[in-house]
Amino acid sequence: MEDGPLRPVGGLSVRPPAGVELRPAARDDLPVVRQLLSERGGPVPDGDDPRVPDRWNAHLASIDASPFLALADGAPAGLLLLAFRRRLNFATWEAWVPELVVAESFRQRGIGRALLRVAIEEWRLRGAHRLSVDLGPGEEAGQTLLTKMGFEETFLRFRAEPIAPRGRPAPTDVVLRGVEPDDFEAVTRLVAEMGPRHSPVPERMDAVRRTFRELATRPIDLSRLALRGATPVGVCTSELRASLRRDAPELWIPELVVTEPMRGAGIGAALLDTVLAAGAAAGAGSAVLETGPRRESAHRLYAAAGFAEAGHVFTLLRER
DSSP states (O other): OTTSOOSOOGGGGSOOOTTEEEEEOOGGGHHHHHHHHHHHOSOOOOTTOTHHHHHHHHHHHOTTBOOEEEEETTEEEEEEEEEEEOOTTOSSOEEEEEEEEEOGGGTTSSHHHHHHHHHHHHHHHHTOSEEEEEEOTTOHHHHHHHHHTTOEEEEEEEEESSOOOOOOOOOTTEEEEEOOGGGHHHHHHHHHTTOGGGSOOGGGHHHHHHHHHHHHTOSSOOOEEEEETTEEEEEEEEEEEOOSSOSSOEEEEEEEEEOGGGTTSSHHHHHHHHHHHHHHHTTOOEEEEEEOTTOHHHHHHHHHTTOEEEEEEEEEEOOO
8 A cells, every 4th residue: 555654564464364354554544543542442533633644644654663454344343553662771672562452343253363463473573572562451351362372461551641740859969860872881780670681681782782872862861860979870761752642742761770779768759750850841741651560669659750550561572
């Protein structure tokens, strides 16, 4: 299709269920996309807002997006929004599914499974380290499907909307500043404290360094590093990303970590608050992050900053 995504599409190799067509979404599919998003609930793009087509066209034009539609008997039956995003300490992209929808009248026909297979094939094509799927509260059918397909429930998702910074100061002996390219070694060590899955293998460090430099030199710097004297003791990374459901961009916070000896001193709260304030000043209308389900102290920190649980994240990992 001339107005579809001009990139390799691994999802076209997926065999659909009988009577179902799988294809990349196109510009003229916006009304269908809106209809399917409404099946899942939550905010739906306003069909009368002239900015919505621009957001949809920008999504289609992005090399980091692969939206797919399922049509059953010629009618809209399912939607997959798939994107690729970066995390520090990984040399590859992470595949991310913010929206997986099957219309109620077409459920139990294997459409959700087929759309997930599309996501998996696209993920494999890019060689990404992880495929993550967001589920909202109460989406039990989605949880069952993901589990059957080998996904694991890995994170809780938290959302703050609107963003409401509370003016939390850092301890008097700690300074917060933007992340700079020369902070690579320090930030890599800090993020690695989040666990072994956040530690890059040695042979991929050059690629990780290039990724870090790209992130640290973005035009809008929203990430912050905490230093005690000359020693980095904490980091909070973040970036703005467009949202099809919402007018304002979303602030995504992929990493927030304070080195273990300095935890409990208010550094994490100050880092998070500073990043939220920077995001709000840059036009973000909401903030999202993911965290481990057993990190209760982190959950309390997020709740104090205005976040609430917004669902779960299921992941599929590939071998390094």
